[in-house]
Amino acid sequence: MEERTVVISGAGIGIGRATAIAFAKQGYVVYVTDILEREGHEVVQQIETQGGHAVFRKLDVTDSTAVDAVIQEIEKEFGGVDVVVANAGIAHRVPLEQMTDAKWDLTNDIDLKGCFRMARAAAPRMRQRKKGVIIAVSSISGITYGWGEHVHYSAAKAGILGLIRGLAAELGPDGIRVSGVAPGFIRTAQSLSEEHSMGQAKLDAQASSIPLQRIGEPEDVADVILFLASDAARYVTGQTILVDGGLTIRQG
Ligand SMILES: NC(=O)c1ccc[n+]([C@@H]2O[C@H](COP(=O)([O-])OP(=O)(O)OC[C@H]3O[C@@H](n4cnc5c(N)ncnc54)[C@H](O)[C@@H]3O)[C@@H](O)[C@H]2O)c1
DSSP, rough: OOEEEEEEETSSHHHHHHHHHHHHHOEEEEEEESSSSSHHHHHHHHHHHTTOOEEEOOOOOHHHHHHHHHHHHHHHHHHSOOOEEEOOOOOOOOOGOOOHHHHHHHHHHHHEEEEEEEHHHHHHHHHHHHHHHEEEEOGGTTTTOOOOTTTHHHHHHHHHHHHHHHHHHHHGGEEEEEEEEESSBBBHHHHHHHTTTTTTHHHHHHHGSSOOOOOOOOHHHHHHHHHHHHHTTOOOOEEEEEETTTTOOOOO
């Protein structure tokens, strides 16, 4: 049987790491990519210890040539990429008065254009093969949740929803599905950062205001990504699923 392949950006830690491990357990060949080399190699090692198949490639999603090269490598080795998970992202705290063009551009270059670069690189071969799934990681901040001092992040994450809808419409006739997940408060380096996000104490304090009464774990998001990539989601495209324990539908 042909091996299924998935490439994940920002897969050295957090949601990307959990997603890599989840796909490996389903038998996928997993291309773990990140700017974090040590962490990326550790994920590969963990997957291989569990009997899976993974490869690490250092990849900065702001580098179009490098993104194209990794996708082409997988296509050469395995005939194509079955699933792209565009997960890499940063969420820097920047008050509006300090929001320079450079800070705005960096976040959008990684968080939004990084997703576009991954999709653009994979789409041509997916079209030839008449199959493929592209999944991008947005955020509650891209859908319904206002996050002050993170307006570049919120705009980038909202942009991902438009990217998903446009790509789903354009690529659907060729059998390619494009979907997204929008995580709520998930326990990762991003949310645990005191400087840029809530930090441990504030994060833990949020649990009681979430209908499911806990902070999300990276695996909670990874499993929804896995569902969207699977045949169980064969008639789903253009949608972004909130994975937030009910945070954004809470009343009172
Ligand atoms: N943790 C949350 O509460 C939360 C909520 C909503 C959305 N998200 C989104 O989930 C995704 C994963 O974040 P996480 O929470 O696991 O955070 P994280 O900080 O643990 O992981 C982010 C990953 O992206 C990688 N990355 C950063 N810049 C990169 C670049 N230029 N090229 C390639 N990789 C790069 C990092 O090295 C890291 O591996 C992000 O897009 C994030 O915005 C997270």
